[in-house]
Amino acid sequence: MTLRVLAVDDSRTMRNLLSAALVQAGFDVDLAEDGEDGLQRLSETSPDIVITDINMPRLDGFGLIEAIRGSLGNRHLPILVLTTESAPELKARARASGATGWIVKPFDETKLVAAIERVTMPRGEV
Secondary structure, three states: OOEEEEOOOOOOOHHHHHHHHHHHHOOEEEEEEHHHHHHHHHHHOOEEEEEOOOOOOOOOHHHHHHHHHOHHHHHOEEEEEEEOOOOOHHHHHHHHOOOEEEEEEEOHHHHHHHHHHHHHOOOOOO
């Protein structure tokens, strides 16, 4: 089964880098340009994982995470934050909002793929 990833970032360059890395790793990738667009695409694509930036127009990453977690069907959907931010209080806020993990940009493709596989692997599978 191929995993479907929804990557949400307001930077076209970052969306392109994520898409290229994830497609090469064998994932199906959908892209969104901010949190509002991400929520729309979430309902259209039913991803296995969401990767989101924090600082975006219209709806930031915290708002996106909270909206996803507020939806009954998405309470257990893995959400990775991919951002240039590294402050402990922002990480704590993301965790409190419901983020599964945190990766600082620029990302290492191998580590990103490993993180995706780690948080999407069904419990008990090795």
